[in-house]
Amino acid sequence: MAWNEPGGNNNNNDPWKNKGGKDQGPPDLDDVLKNIFGKFGKGGKGGSDGSSNGLTGKGLGFAAIVALVIYGLSGFYTIKEAERGVLLRFGEYNGLADPGLQWKFTFIDQVLPVNMQEINSLPSRGAMLTEDENMVGVEMEVQYRVINAQQWVFAVVDPEKSLSQAFDSAIRYVIGHSKMDDILTGGREVIRARVLEELQGIVDPYAMGVSIIDLNFTNARPPEEVRAAFDDAIAAQEDQERFIREAEAYSKAREPEARGVVNRMNEEAQAYKERVILEAQGEVARFEALLPQYAAAPEVTRQRIYLETMEQVFSNTSKVMVDTEGGGNMMYLPLDKIIQQQGQAATNPVRLDPNQFQGLTNGLGTNTRQDSSRSNSSRQGRN
Template identity: 70%
Template sequence: MAWNEPGGDKNDPWKNRGGKEQGPPDLDDVLKNLFGKFGKAGGGGSGKSYTGMGVGLLLVILLVVWALSGFYTIKEAERGVLLRFGENTGILAQPGLSWKMTFIDEVIPVNVQSIRDQGSAGAMLTEDENMVRVEMEMQYRISDPYQWTFSVTDPETSLSQALDSAIRYVVGHTKMDDILTDGRETARQRVREELEGIISAYNIGVTIIDMNFKDARPPQEVKAAFDDAIAAQEDEVRFIREAEAYARELEPKARGQVNRMNEEAQAYKERSILEAQGEVARFEELLPQYIAAPEVTRQRIYIETMEQVFSSTSKIMVDTKGSGNMMYLPLDKIMERQNSQTQAQRDQAKNTLEGLRNSSDAESLLNRVQNNNIRSTTRQGRN
């Protein structure tokens, strides 16, 4: 029968010991008995041996806890600044599991790979005494963990103040039109150079990656007027670009026209020289004939010249004798009318011939005409 079953009280280990009932043993009594056994094993059971063993065991436990508490881990993007009694050892803890002496060494992890942002914005006075609101943002990375941790009390606040100071200095030495229009890139570079000069004196331990010019605008009260001015400047630039494009398009055409005119002038020059040389040669040929028969030669030259003149002019015959009425005969009109009639007759005959060729009896008609022509020729030969 088990001690905890009904009727098993006599088997209960906490009862009927020494003729009396008792509860569970006290924890202090258990510890005393345990250390007493250790003391006897060490030789004698005296109080001195008991105290020595307890102190030794306690020291071992504390030593193990101290050793285990020295293990720490540094992440991949971090470096640890190792301090010994609060002084820099010049050693950077690398990523991974490492060990330090607790209460002696201290490791401060610093992220040296992530890119951090720091912005600044505010209303500022420009060189030409105009108010403008500028907003810029800086991207940086920690290059020296120890300087970042101990050079200044609050590195982020110091960096923000340095950025604000650099922006205000550059804006204060720049005109408003340059800040609002095409001078932003120059202002951005100047702010970066000025900021690098400031933080180099503080030894904050950061490296500037980039500087972004996010926004620059005039006060809200005059924003509409400045928008119109900026639009006008953009239109000016656009018109200049269009004019330059038109000039680039027109210049080759003008050069081609100039070259063509030069070539035509050169050809005209050569033609005139050749014509003059031809005229000289012709007069040299006429000179012996003129010497031999001057009157005949003069008359022939006159007739040839008049022929050339009248061939390209209108001709009118005028009767100035007889009655007082002036009679004229427009020969050019008559010749034109006659030529037009002749051309009409030719066209009509051509059309008739084509119609006859297309008709069914065209071949017989042609044969008949040929026979008539042969007969006429034979008769003429006989006569």
């Protein structure tokens, strides 16, 4: 039955009570440990055959083996793929640990993992004084990556803080040598490049083991008191750029048309030039072909040339003025009306008076003879 079984009997089976029935509580842990180690460590109270000394040697060996196993297991550690471990032995650099499962001497070696692939960002902001003595709030962010774990750990005491201070110094130097209009409007890219160059020049002599990947110009704002005026200035700058782009687009659209017109005019001029040259060459060839005929019969050739010329002149006009011989009157011959009446209707043919037609023909012949005699006299005078 249980020692604490309920009931009114006087049988008290509590193991924590002594024989006299007095409650003495649970045994002390220190006493238990002393009894256990006393069995392994003390041999004087054992038997006279020395069995206690043998048991003590076995216990110490087993404890040493257990301690060595625990020590060996405690030395294993893992380095991630993106990291490199800086191994320190008694606080002194002792090499780099590659990714994977590694082992070190516990309490002797120390491993500091450094991420070599992660791109870290470091912001910086503040109100700064420009070259033209204006206050401007600037916000920038630098992105960097560790490329040398040993230099990153040992080059400076606090590499992140040192990089932040170098970043602030580069920004303030560049902003202090720039004008406010450039910072707030179109000069941000130039300022960003200058800050990046200045930061690289500060970091390189310290050999911090970092590579500056990029630098972002996050924001730049004027003081609140003049924000409205600068917003208007920025809007005007944007309008100017928009007008310039529109003008360039218009210029690019009009230029091909103008070039087409120029090319067309050049082609027309070239065609006109060739036509005039060919016509002149044809006239020369015609006169050269006419020269032997003129040399053979000058009078007939002159008369024929005159008639051909008059035919060409009369074909280009619809009105002819006829001068009658021996009279002061001049006759008008409406050829356009005559041609029009002839073409109107075949049922009403135009009939001319024979006497009038004879007078007209006589007048034309008279004028022709007079013109011919004048031309002959003029030629003889020249000859």
